[in-house]
Amino acid sequence: MASRAGARHVVLVMLFAAAVATRGAEVASPVTTRPCGAAAAAAFLCSRCATTLYPAVCYSSLLPYAGAFQDSRVRLARAAADVAAVRLRDFSASLDELVHNLGPGSGDVGEVTPSPRVAAALQDCVGTISSAAGLAKRSSAALGRLDVAAGGGSRMARWEVSNAKTWLSAAMTNVATCADGFTDSAAAGAADVASWTAAGVEEVAGEAQNVSMYTSNALALVNGIQW
Numbered sequence: 001m002a003s004r005a006g007a008r009h010v011v012l013v014m015l016f017a018a019a020v021a022t023r024g025a026e027v028a029s030p031v032t033t034r035p036c037g038a039a040a041a042a043a044f045l046c047s048r049c050a051t052t053l054y055p056a057v058c059y060s061s062l063l064p065y066a067g068a069f070q071d072s073r074v075r076l077a078r079a080a081a082d083v084a085a086v087r088l089r090d091f092s093a094s095l096d097e098l099v100h101n102l103g104p105g106s107g108d109v110g111e112v113t114p115s116p117r118v119a120a121a122l123q124d125c126v127g128t129i130s131s132a133a134g135l136a137k138r139s140s141a142a143l144g145r146l147d148v149a150a151g152g153g154s155r156m157a158r159w160e161v162s163n164a165k166t167w168l169s170a171a172m173t174n175v176a177t178c179a180d181g182f183t184d185s186a187a188a189g190a191a192d193v194a195s196w197t198a199a200g201v202e203e204v205a206g207e208a209q210n211v212s213m214y215t216s217n218a219l220a221l222v223n224g225i226q227w
Helices: 002-023 040-049 055-069 073-101 116-148 154-188 190-223
Strands: none
Touching (some): 040 055, 055 073, 055 190, 073 116, 073 154, 116 154
């Protein structure tokens, strides 16, 4: 029965990884490195992405939207915030599925389950990452208002840029809170759920790092808006 439980656990972790990959398919892989294009919009994107911590992620994920932002720093930052929101939303949904699929209820005898502390940390992550996605969307909305009101006054512009920065910074804090809380709880419960945490922590922490790159890039591009 133990081998059956272990196999079920492996399947759940694989399903979590597959769900994240599938939901994020519309955004290019963060490990993809592409040469900068010669077109004006691509060259502009390349120069702006060079100011971020993850330029390859920035370029590959935003190149599909180059026609929409052209050479506008505001529209580029908004596109980055939207991409970050999608990644965060998908991560939250995948965590929610993982929470519902783990634990008692499958009928397997001796099934592998996370400790109560780890399970609680996972549940907390669902909420904090979902909130982070909402914050990224609020940042995008602020940048949208800034774009529509171009030339409407520097005071309003500074206000909207400040809001966009604040919400993206808060989103990054949420992701860090999820990663730290989950890792700490998993370490505390490692003795009784070692077979789960070995793969589970790696998958969740890895995706938290993944989504943080998109959020970090969006914040860097907002910081580059000049008004």
